[in-house]
Amino acid sequence: MPIPTGPTQVCRDCRRDLPISKFSRAGRKDGFRRPECRQCQHARSKQINPNYQYTEGSVAARAAHTMTPGEVSKIKTEKIRSQNGECVYCTAKITVSTCHLDHRTPLARGGTNERGNLQALCAPCNSEKHSKTHEEYIVWLVAFGQSAARDRSGEI
Known part of the structure; x- marks a missing residue:
């Protein structure tokens, strides 16, 4: 072609x-x-x-959810502080520069950028969670990957 x-x-x-x-x-x-x-x-x-x-308007809808870098940094700082500097799933130590801001309910599944839908994760947990909701990922960890999550945190 x-x-x-x-x-x-x-x-x-x-x-x-x-x-x-x-x-x-x-x-x-x-x-x-x-x-x-x-x-x-x-x-x-x-x-x-x-x-x-x-959905026909998915690109426009995603653009409506976009945050500025300053907002992302501020939210990361708040989330890390509220999580005692640890990843929600594996308790690995995270910082503003090393964490990923994750949606408990992904945007692709109808989630929003509201603070209550956001959490700070380590990169491996965020990659592994992919488009699962928080609840689905917990079930998945229990069934398949909990030992891998603990390995990352150094607990085993």
């Missing part, structure tokens, strides 16, 4: 001539775009996985 040179591209699936912005790059930096428009791409994903969710 050639690199699009004009302001539009024809979708492989719906055959509509659409603005190039309606086609995903799928992480590519070489100029290539996916051959199907985002709407057809999401329709195909829904066919493959009935649990797939896409």
Whole structure:
């Protein structure tokens, strides 16, 4: 597929001539775009996985939840202080520069940036938690990974 040179591209699936912005790059930096428009791409994903969710305004909704770096630093400081300088899950020592600000209920699952929905975690716990809610991650830790969390904190 050639690199699009004009302001539009024809979708492989719906055959509509659409603005190039309606086609995903799928992480590519070489100029290539996916051959199907985002709407057809999401329709195909829904066919493959009935649990797939896409909301038309998700990009705008996420932008509405954006915080400034100053706000993030202030909230990290508050959360670390309230958690006695420890990760919620593995009790590893964390600082403002080493912690990740995590959503107890992820934005992708309807959470918000309200302070009550935020917690400070170490990087390994935040990566492992991914898009699980706080409650789901606790269940997961008990079932599969509690020893790994304790290994990170040095308790074992």
